[in-house]
Amino acid sequence: MPKQCEICGKMRQVGNNVSHSNIKTKRVFKPNLQKVRVQLDSGEVKCMNVCTTCIRSGKVAKPAARQIEE
Template sequence: MSRICELTGKGRQVGNNVSHANNKTKRVFLPNLQNVTLMSEKLDRSFKFRVSTQGLRSVEHNGGLDNWLLKTGDDKLSANALKVKRELKKANAASA
């Protein structure tokens, strides 16, 4: 299972450990991923995602899962999130 946020696309970053003697060795910064269940108000269902804590705050700040998925580009979303986004678009088209 890869260390990538399903909603924001945030993944690992590479940097250096720097010692007191200024020796540099490679290291990896991993995102803080959590398994969460988010509720879609439009579909009246809940979905499980593996989301970074920063991504979770962003989703809540932008008005919930439905608004986030509709505003976010497809290249950042996982296959699971894209499936939910297609269902949302279908539900919006049916209600309009």
């Protein structure tokens, strides 16, 4: 399974490290993924890997706090 946001599909991006002498080597930018409990439209609660951009923008609906059963 790739390191990918399950909401927006954000994946790793490739770029360059640039040294002081302007030598370029390949590097990878990874998305900031968090494992979050998400409440789906059907009411089901599921754990998903979601990027922090989706969490901050409100694309993810978090469920109410868990009930403690005694």
